[in-house]
Amino acid sequence: MKSGRGSKTAEHNALFRALDARGAGNSAVIADPVAEKLLPWRFKLVTAPARWGAWRNAVTKIIDDRWPGVRPTVLARTSLIDATIADVLPTTPQLVILGAGLDSRAWRLPGLDGIAVFEVDHPDTQRAKRDLMRRRGLDARHVRFIPTDFNLTRLDMAMTDAGFDPGQPTLFLWEGTTNYLSADAVDTTLRWCAHAAVGSHLVFTYINEDVLRDPSRYVGADRVFSTLRRVDEPMTFGLAPSSLAIYLAERGLQLISDEGAAGFRSRSYGTASAAIRGHEFYRVAHARVSV
Ligand SMILES: C[S@@+](CC[C@H](N)C(=O)[O-])C[C@H]1O[C@@H](n2cnc3c(N)ncnc32)[C@H](O)[C@@H]1O
Numbered sequence: 001m002k003s004g005r006g007s008k009t010a011e012h013n014a015l016f017r018a019l020d021a022r023g024a025g026n027s028a029v030i031a032d033p034v035a036e037k038l039l040p041w042r043f044k045l046v047t048a049p050a051r052w053g054a055w056r057n058a059v060t061k062i063i064d065d066r067w068p069g070v071r072p073t074v075l076a077r078t079s080l081i082d083a084t085i086a087d088v089l090p091t092t093p094q095l096v097i098l099g100a101g102l103d104s105r106a107w108r109l110p111g112l113d114g115i116a117v118f119e120v121d122h123p124d125t126q127r128a129k130r131d132l133m134r135r136r137g138l139d140a141r142h143v144r145f146i147p148t149d150f151n152l153t154r155l156d157m158a159m160t161d162a163g164f165d166p167g168q169p170t171l172f173l174w175e176g177t178t179n180y181l182s183a184d185a186v187d188t189t190l191r192w193c194a195h196a197a198v199g200s201h202l203v204f205t206y207i208n209e210d211v212l213r214d215p216s217r218y219v220g221a222d223r224v225f226s227t228l229r230r231v232d233e234p235m236t237f238g239l240a241p242s243s244l245a246i247y248l249a250e251r252g253l254q255l256i257s258d259e260g261a262a263g264f265r266s267r268s269y270g271t272a273s274a275a276i277r278g279h280e281f282y283r284v285a286h287a288r289v290s291v
Contacts, residue, residue: 010101069278099177
Protein backbone atom coordinates (compact mmCIF):
# COMPACT_ATOMS: atom_id res chain seq x y z
CA MET A 1 0.00 0.00 0.00
CA LYS A 2 1.17 3.53 -0.66
CA SER A 3 2.34 4.99 2.63
CA GLY A 4 -0.02 7.50 4.25
CA ARG A 5 -2.97 6.58 2.04
CA GLY A 6 -5.88 4.18 2.62
CA SER A 7 -6.20 0.98 0.60
CA LYS A 8 -7.41 1.51 -2.97
CA THR A 9 -8.63 -2.07 -3.27
CA ALA A 10 -10.81 -1.49 -0.19
CA GLU A 11 -12.36 1.48 -2.02
CA HIS A 12 -12.92 -0.63 -5.16
CA ASN A 13 -14.78 -3.29 -3.16
CA ALA A 14 -16.97 -0.67 -1.51
CA LEU A 15 -17.72 0.76 -4.95
CA PHE A 16 -18.85 -2.70 -6.14
CA ARG A 17 -21.12 -3.03 -3.11
CA ALA A 18 -22.56 0.48 -3.50
CA LEU A 19 -23.29 -0.11 -7.18
CA ASP A 20 -24.91 -3.43 -6.29
CA ALA A 21 -27.07 -1.73 -3.65
CA ARG A 22 -28.38 0.63 -6.30
CA GLY A 23 -29.99 -2.44 -7.91
CA ALA A 24 -31.87 -3.30 -4.69
CA GLY A 25 -35.21 -4.97 -5.33
CA ASN A 26 -34.00 -5.86 -8.79
CA SER A 27 -30.58 -7.39 -9.38
CA ALA A 28 -28.73 -6.80 -6.10
CA VAL A 29 -26.61 -9.61 -4.64
CA ILE A 30 -26.13 -8.21 -1.13
CA ALA A 31 -27.95 -4.82 -1.28
CA ASP A 32 -25.60 -3.28 1.30
CA PRO A 33 -27.44 -0.12 2.45
CA VAL A 34 -24.35 1.45 4.05
CA ALA A 35 -21.70 0.91 1.35
CA GLU A 36 -22.31 4.20 -0.42
CA LYS A 37 -21.81 6.19 2.79
CA LEU A 38 -18.30 4.83 3.04
CA LEU A 39 -17.26 5.83 -0.47
CA PRO A 40 -14.83 8.63 -1.26
CA TRP A 41 -16.39 11.47 -3.26
CA ARG A 42 -15.05 10.48 -6.67
CA PHE A 43 -16.83 7.12 -6.38
CA LYS A 44 -20.02 8.67 -5.02
CA LEU A 45 -20.18 10.58 -8.29
CA VAL A 46 -20.27 7.20 -10.06
CA THR A 47 -22.86 5.58 -7.81
CA ALA A 48 -25.31 8.49 -7.46
CA PRO A 49 -26.67 8.14 -11.05
CA ALA A 50 -26.62 4.33 -10.72
CA ARG A 51 -30.26 4.37 -9.57
CA TRP A 52 -30.85 4.31 -13.34
CA GLY A 53 -30.38 0.77 -14.56
CA ALA A 54 -28.84 1.86 -17.86
CA TRP A 55 -26.09 3.82 -16.08
CA ARG A 56 -25.51 0.99 -13.61
CA ASN A 57 -25.24 -1.54 -16.41
CA ALA A 58 -22.84 0.68 -18.36
CA VAL A 59 -20.54 1.22 -15.37
CA THR A 60 -20.52 -2.44 -14.37
CA LYS A 61 -19.79 -3.43 -17.98
CA ILE A 62 -16.77 -1.13 -18.07
CA ILE A 63 -15.51 -2.61 -14.78
CA ASP A 64 -16.16 -6.21 -15.86
CA ASP A 65 -14.55 -5.78 -19.29
CA ARG A 66 -11.47 -4.27 -17.75
CA TRP A 67 -11.09 -6.62 -14.76
CA PRO A 68 -12.93 -9.85 -15.68
CA GLY A 69 -14.72 -11.58 -12.85
CA VAL A 70 -13.49 -9.33 -10.04
CA ARG A 71 -16.71 -7.43 -9.23
CA PRO A 72 -19.13 -10.41 -9.21
CA THR A 73 -16.58 -12.46 -7.26
CA VAL A 74 -16.27 -9.79 -4.56
CA LEU A 75 -20.08 -9.50 -4.27
CA ALA A 76 -20.64 -13.26 -4.22
CA ARG A 77 -17.90 -13.88 -1.66
CA THR A 78 -19.42 -11.21 0.63
CA SER A 79 -22.82 -12.83 0.22
CA LEU A 80 -21.40 -16.27 1.09
CA ILE A 81 -19.61 -14.85 4.13
CA ASP A 82 -22.81 -13.10 5.25
CA ALA A 83 -24.65 -16.44 5.13
CA THR A 84 -21.97 -18.05 7.31
CA ILE A 85 -22.13 -15.11 9.73
CA ALA A 86 -25.90 -15.59 10.06
CA ASP A 87 -25.28 -19.23 11.06
CA VAL A 88 -22.40 -18.64 13.45
CA LEU A 89 -22.90 -15.23 15.07
CA PRO A 90 -25.65 -16.39 17.47
CA THR A 91 -22.99 -18.59 19.13
CA THR A 92 -20.14 -16.05 19.32
CA PRO A 93 -20.28 -13.00 21.58
CA GLN A 94 -17.31 -11.38 19.76
CA LEU A 95 -16.92 -10.43 16.09
CA VAL A 96 -13.44 -9.50 14.86
CA ILE A 97 -13.21 -8.10 11.33
CA LEU A 98 -9.60 -8.36 10.20
CA GLY A 99 -8.47 -6.21 7.25
CA ALA A 100 -11.88 -4.52 7.46
CA GLY A 101 -11.32 -1.90 4.77
CA LEU A 102 -14.66 -0.18 4.09
CA ASP A 103 -16.64 -3.20 5.32
CA SER A 104 -20.05 -1.98 6.56
CA ARG A 105 -21.06 -5.08 8.53
CA ALA A 106 -20.72 -3.28 11.86
CA TRP A 107 -23.64 -1.09 10.72
CA ARG A 108 -25.72 -3.42 8.61
CA LEU A 109 -25.65 -6.90 10.18
CA PRO A 110 -28.73 -7.94 12.14
CA GLY A 111 -28.17 -9.48 15.58
CA LEU A 112 -25.20 -7.38 16.68
CA ASP A 113 -26.82 -6.25 19.94
CA GLY A 114 -24.70 -7.51 22.81
CA ILE A 115 -21.86 -8.56 20.48
CA ALA A 116 -18.46 -6.92 20.89
CA VAL A 117 -17.32 -5.75 17.44
CA PHE A 118 -13.65 -5.15 16.62
CA GLU A 119 -12.25 -3.80 13.37
CA VAL A 120 -8.57 -4.41 12.70
CA ASP A 121 -6.89 -2.81 9.72
CA HIS A 122 -3.78 -1.13 8.40
CA PRO A 123 -3.45 2.24 10.22
CA ASP A 124 -3.67 4.24 6.96
CA THR A 125 -6.87 2.53 5.77
CA GLN A 126 -8.46 2.70 9.19
CA ARG A 127 -7.68 6.42 9.52
CA ALA A 128 -9.23 7.10 6.10
CA LYS A 129 -12.34 5.06 7.00
CA ARG A 130 -12.82 6.77 10.36
CA ASP A 131 -12.45 10.13 8.67
CA LEU A 132 -15.17 9.18 6.15
CA MET A 133 -17.42 7.90 8.93
CA ARG A 134 -17.12 11.15 10.84
CA ARG A 135 -17.92 13.22 7.75
CA ARG A 136 -20.90 11.01 6.82
CA GLY A 137 -22.32 10.90 10.36
CA LEU A 138 -21.92 7.13 10.89
CA ASP A 139 -22.00 6.39 14.61
CA ALA A 140 -19.13 4.04 15.48
CA ARG A 141 -19.37 4.01 19.26
CA HIS A 142 -20.15 0.27 19.23
CA VAL A 143 -16.98 -0.58 17.27
CA ARG A 144 -13.48 -0.92 18.71
CA PHE A 145 -10.79 0.01 16.20
CA ILE A 146 -7.35 -1.56 16.32
CA PRO A 147 -4.85 -0.08 13.83
CA THR A 148 -2.39 -2.84 12.90
CA ASP A 149 0.05 -3.64 10.13
CA PHE A 150 -0.18 -7.45 9.98
CA ASN A 151 3.26 -7.58 8.35
CA LEU A 152 4.89 -5.77 11.28
CA THR A 153 2.88 -6.34 14.46
CA ARG A 154 1.38 -9.21 16.41
CA LEU A 155 -2.22 -8.77 17.49
CA ASP A 156 -2.16 -10.14 21.06
CA MET A 157 -1.39 -7.03 23.10
CA ALA A 158 -3.36 -4.57 21.01
CA MET A 159 -6.45 -6.76 21.05
CA THR A 160 -6.27 -7.38 24.80
CA ASP A 161 -5.87 -3.63 25.35
CA ALA A 162 -8.98 -3.08 23.21
CA GLY A 163 -10.99 -5.42 25.45
CA PHE A 164 -10.86 -8.60 23.37
CA ASP A 165 -11.47 -11.65 25.56
CA PRO A 166 -9.67 -14.77 24.27
CA GLY A 167 -11.82 -16.88 26.62
CA GLN A 168 -15.00 -16.06 24.67
CA PRO A 169 -15.98 -17.78 21.40
CA THR A 170 -15.26 -15.40 18.55
CA LEU A 171 -16.14 -15.12 14.89
CA PHE A 172 -13.12 -13.87 12.94
CA LEU A 173 -13.62 -12.55 9.41
CA TRP A 174 -10.60 -12.01 7.17
CA GLU A 175 -11.97 -11.05 3.77
CA GLY A 176 -9.89 -9.93 0.82
CA THR A 177 -6.67 -9.52 2.77
CA THR A 178 -4.40 -12.59 3.13
CA ASN A 179 -3.33 -12.29 -0.52
CA TYR A 180 -1.68 -8.90 0.21
CA LEU A 181 0.41 -10.11 3.15
CA SER A 182 3.63 -11.98 3.83
CA ALA A 183 3.50 -15.71 4.60
CA ASP A 184 4.77 -14.93 8.12
CA ALA A 185 1.99 -12.39 8.72
CA VAL A 186 -0.71 -14.88 7.67
CA ASP A 187 0.90 -17.61 9.79
CA THR A 188 1.17 -15.40 12.89
CA THR A 189 -2.39 -14.09 12.59
CA LEU A 190 -3.93 -17.53 12.03
CA ARG A 191 -2.07 -18.89 15.06
CA TRP A 192 -3.39 -15.97 17.12
CA CYS A 193 -6.97 -16.72 15.97
CA ALA A 194 -6.46 -20.38 16.89
CA HIS A 195 -5.79 -19.37 20.49
CA ALA A 196 -9.35 -18.11 20.86
CA ALA A 197 -11.87 -20.19 22.79
CA VAL A 198 -13.03 -23.51 21.39
CA GLY A 199 -16.21 -22.80 19.44
CA SER A 200 -14.58 -19.86 17.66
CA HIS A 201 -14.84 -19.63 13.89
CA LEU A 202 -12.74 -18.06 11.15
CA VAL A 203 -14.00 -17.20 7.68
CA PHE A 204 -11.27 -16.00 5.35
CA THR A 205 -10.45 -15.61 1.70
CA TYR A 206 -7.27 -16.64 -0.05
CA ILE A 207 -5.99 -17.11 -3.56
CA ASN A 208 -4.79 -20.29 -5.18
CA GLU A 209 -1.00 -19.94 -5.12
CA ASP A 210 -0.85 -21.21 -8.73
CA VAL A 211 -1.88 -17.75 -9.96
CA LEU A 212 1.20 -16.16 -8.42
CA ARG A 213 3.47 -18.57 -10.30
CA ASP A 214 1.65 -18.34 -13.63
CA PRO A 215 -1.08 -15.66 -13.95
CA SER A 216 -1.55 -16.55 -17.63
CA ARG A 217 -3.40 -19.71 -16.56
CA TYR A 218 -6.29 -17.56 -15.29
CA VAL A 219 -8.51 -15.32 -17.41
CA GLY A 220 -7.87 -11.63 -16.71
CA ALA A 221 -5.27 -12.21 -13.98
CA ASP A 222 -2.52 -10.32 -15.85
CA ARG A 223 -4.69 -7.21 -16.04
CA VAL A 224 -5.75 -7.44 -12.40
CA PHE A 225 -2.13 -7.88 -11.32
CA SER A 226 -0.99 -4.90 -13.36
CA THR A 227 -3.66 -2.65 -11.75
CA LEU A 228 -2.69 -3.93 -8.31
CA ARG A 229 0.98 -3.13 -8.97
CA ARG A 230 -0.04 0.39 -10.06
CA VAL A 231 -1.90 1.04 -6.79
CA ASP A 232 0.95 -0.55 -4.85
CA GLU A 233 -1.15 -3.45 -3.54
CA PRO A 234 0.36 -6.46 -5.32
CA MET A 235 -0.81 -9.97 -4.51
CA THR A 236 1.97 -11.64 -2.57
CA PHE A 237 0.59 -14.72 -0.85
CA GLY A 238 -1.49 -17.74 -1.78
CA LEU A 239 -2.14 -21.30 -0.66
CA ALA A 240 -2.70 -24.64 -2.36
CA PRO A 241 -6.36 -25.69 -1.92
CA SER A 242 -5.24 -29.34 -1.86
CA SER A 243 -3.16 -28.79 1.30
CA LEU A 244 -5.33 -26.16 3.01
CA ALA A 245 -6.74 -28.58 5.60
CA ILE A 246 -3.23 -29.64 6.66
CA TYR A 247 -1.93 -26.05 6.63
CA LEU A 248 -4.77 -24.99 8.97
CA ALA A 249 -4.51 -28.06 11.20
CA GLU A 250 -0.82 -27.27 11.76
CA ARG A 251 -2.00 -23.91 13.11
CA GLY A 252 -4.74 -25.28 15.38
CA LEU A 253 -7.67 -24.77 13.01
CA GLN A 254 -10.03 -27.32 11.54
CA LEU A 255 -11.24 -26.76 8.00
CA ILE A 256 -15.03 -26.88 7.60
CA SER A 257 -15.42 -25.74 3.99
CA ASP A 258 -13.43 -24.28 1.12
CA GLU A 259 -14.99 -23.09 -2.11
CA GLY A 260 -13.66 -21.49 -5.29
CA ALA A 261 -15.14 -18.43 -7.03
CA ALA A 262 -16.98 -20.40 -9.71
CA GLY A 263 -18.83 -22.32 -6.98
CA PHE A 264 -19.88 -19.41 -4.78
CA ARG A 265 -20.71 -17.21 -7.77
CA SER A 266 -23.23 -19.79 -8.89
CA ARG A 267 -25.04 -19.46 -5.52
CA SER A 268 -25.41 -15.71 -6.04
CA TYR A 269 -25.97 -15.54 -9.79
CA GLY A 270 -27.56 -18.90 -10.54
CA THR A 271 -27.38 -19.97 -14.17
CA ALA A 272 -26.08 -16.50 -15.19
CA SER A 273 -22.84 -17.37 -13.41
CA ALA A 274 -21.90 -19.70 -16.27
CA ALA A 275 -21.15 -16.58 -18.34
CA ILE A 276 -18.84 -15.05 -15.71
CA ARG A 277 -15.15 -15.51 -16.46
CA GLY A 278 -12.10 -14.48 -14.46
CA HIS A 279 -10.91 -14.49 -10.84
CA GLU A 280 -11.45 -18.25 -10.52
CA PHE A 281 -8.30 -18.38 -8.34
CA TYR A 282 -10.21 -16.65 -5.52
CA ARG A 283 -11.50 -18.81 -2.65
CA VAL A 284 -13.48 -18.58 0.61
CA ALA A 285 -12.65 -20.92 3.51
CA HIS A 286 -14.39 -21.54 6.83
CA ALA A 287 -12.54 -23.09 9.75
CA ARG A 288 -13.09 -23.51 13.47
CA VAL A 289 -10.83 -23.55 16.46
CA SER A 290 -10.19 -27.19 17.22
CA VAL A 291 -9.84 -28.67 20.70
C1 LIG B 1 -9.11 -5.62 -0.76
S1 LIG B 1 -9.18 -4.75 0.75
C2 LIG B 1 -10.40 -5.73 1.59
C3 LIG B 1 -11.23 -4.90 2.49
C4 LIG B 1 -12.50 -5.58 3.00
N1 LIG B 1 -12.22 -6.69 3.88
C5 LIG B 1 -13.36 -6.03 1.85
O1 LIG B 1 -13.46 -7.25 1.62
O2 LIG B 1 -13.89 -5.17 1.17
C6 LIG B 1 -7.66 -5.24 1.51
C7 LIG B 1 -7.54 -4.82 2.97
O3 LIG B 1 -6.30 -5.34 3.48
C8 LIG B 1 -5.72 -4.36 4.28
N2 LIG B 1 -4.28 -4.59 4.34
C9 LIG B 1 -3.43 -4.73 3.30
N3 LIG B 1 -2.17 -4.89 3.77
C10 LIG B 1 -2.27 -4.85 5.12
C11 LIG B 1 -1.32 -4.95 6.19
N4 LIG B 1 -0.04 -5.14 5.93
N5 LIG B 1 -1.77 -4.86 7.45
C12 LIG B 1 -3.09 -4.67 7.72
N6 LIG B 1 -4.03 -4.59 6.76
C13 LIG B 1 -3.61 -4.67 5.49
C14 LIG B 1 -6.06 -3.05 3.61
O4 LIG B 1 -5.93 -1.96 4.49
C15 LIG B 1 -7.49 -3.31 3.16
O5 LIG B 1 -8.42 -2.92 4.13
